[in-house]
Amino acid sequence: xxxxxxxxxxxxxxxxxxxxxxxxxxxxxxxxxxxxxxxxxxxxxxxxxxxxxxxxxxxxxxxxxxxxxxxxxxxxxxxxxxxxxxxxxxxxxxxxxxxxxxxxxxxxxxxxxxxxxxxxxxxxxxxxxxxxxxxxxxxxxxxxxxxxxxxxxxxxxxxxxxxxxxxxxxxxxxxxxxxxxxxxxxxxxxxxxxxxxxxxxxxxxxxxxxxxxxxxxxxxxxxxxxxxxxxxxxxxxxxxxxxxxxxxxxxxxxxxxxxxxxxxxxxxxxxxxxxxxxxxxxxxxxxxxxxxxxxxxxxxx
Ligand SMILES: [Zn+2]
Numbered sequence: 647x648x649x650x651x652x653x654x655x656x657x658x659x660x661x662x663x664x665x666x667x668x669x670x671x672x673x674x675x676x677x678x679x680x681x682x683x684x685x686x687x688x689x690x691x692x693x694x695x696x697x698x699x700x701x702x703x704x705x706x707x708x709x710x711x712x713x714x715x716x717x718x719x720x721x722x723x724x725x726x727x728x729x730x731x732x733x734x735x736x737x738x739x740x741x742x743x744x745x746x747x748x749x750x751x752x753x754x755x756x757x758x759x760x761x762x763x764x765x766x767x768x769x770x771x772x773x774x775x776x777x778x779x780x781x782x783x784x785x786x787x788x789x790x791x792x793x794x795x796x797x798x799x800x801x802x803x804x805x806x807x808x809x810x811x812x813x814x815x816x817x818x819x820x821x822x823x824x825x826x827x828x829x830x831x832x833x834x835x836x837x838x839x840x841x842x843x844x845x846x847x848x849x850x851x852x853x854x855x856x857x858x859x860x861x862x863x864x865x866x867x868x869x870x871x872x873x874x875x876x877x878x879x880x881x882x883x884x885x886x887x888x889x890x891x892x893x894x895x896x897x898x899x900x901x902x903x904x905x906x907x908x909x910x911x912x913x914x915x916x917x918x919x920x921x922x923x924x925x926x927x928x929x930x931x932x933x934x935x936x937x938x939x940x941x942x943x944x945x946x947x
Contacts, residue, residue: 657794658716664790664799665709668783668806672702675779682772688764689752690823690832691772693839694816696745698776700846701809703737708798731854738847745843749836762832764823773820777813780806796930805849812842862891871898871924878923882916883941895932898924906940913938 679695707730756763784806791799819835822828856862872887883903889896900920904913921934 655716657796658712660790660794661796661799662709662712662716664787664794665705665712665802667786668802669702669705669709671779671783671786672698672705675776676702678775679772682769686766686768688766688769688820688823689748689756690764690816690819690835690839691769692748693745693836693843694773694776694812696741696748697809697812697839697843697846700737700741700843700850701805703734703741704805704846704850705802707734708802712798731857734850734854738850741843742847745840749840752836753833757829757833760829762823762827762829764820764832767821767824769820769824770817773813773817777810777817780809780813784810805846808842808845812839815839857892864889864891864896867896867928871900871927874923874927875900875920879916879920885939889931892932895930896928897933897935898931899935899937900924901937901939903941904938906942 676695676698679691679698683691683695711730752763784803787799787803787806790796791803815835816839819832819839823832823835867889868887871889872884875884875887885901885903887901888899890899902916902920904916917936917938920936924934925931
């Protein structure tokens with residue numbers, strides 16, 4: 647048990663350090679975007695900036711969630727999951743709101759006047775640097791994933807891969823619009839760049855929906871654990887096992903039918919054995935809930 651616990655904490659700590667690095671890189675990229683946008687403008691750069699802001703919020707929350715997982719230990723901080731979902735939803739609304747205000751003002755002024763907002767090539771500094779920072783985050787998180795195998799790390803580096811494409815497109819867009827001064831071309835690149843904001847937002851929304859609706863059941867692991875328990879406990883009626891995925895981790899619920907006259911002491915021992923068997927199966931199981939029901943209540947139904 648102790649060994650298993652240590653293994654989990656080590657992996658969590660590794661992932662925590664990884665997220666600390668990628669959050670710093672994200673904040674650095676966002677700062678550069680804000681600074682260059684304030685000085686040189688460009689709606690393409692602004693679109694990239696909103697994308698960075700949303701992704702930085704995601705990184706920040708991954709970091710905070712792992713911080714709690716490392717510090718609080720095996721007791722899963724449900725209040726953090728709820729808080730995270732709520733703040734993430736707020737982030738989506740604010741990001742979309744702010745972006746729509748800026749986009750509308752761009753359409754009604756610059757675009758309608760046939761002018762471009764990308765009037766300096768310096769804006770490229772922000773997008774190129776952003777690409778480099780994203781590449782560093784990708785390399786860091788990929789290395790961490792290969793080392794610690796946590797799902798959150800894989801999700802993070804896969805997203806970074808897409809963000810490199812976003813940085814490249816924004817760079818090309820700024821250069822092309824600067825040289826051609828074509829307003830329609832600028833609008834085209836704004837629309838393409840805004841797709842990456844939509845991509846980030848849809849990822850956040852999908853995670854929140856899965857957590858809320860409980861669609862995060864891992865049927866394969868559930869079936870595997872059920873089979874293992876049934877084989878192990880011939881005389882206990884293991885009714886059902888549900889493994890739910892929360893981020894990188896699993897919360898497992900076991901339902902068992904026992905003789906209602908069974909001694910509490912032996913149920914305690916049974917619970918401990920079930921928990922140990924499940925923890926042996928996967929180091930990513932965070933919590934095991936064993937629920938006992940009296941055996942006769944099923945026969946009556
Ligand atoms: Zn992104």
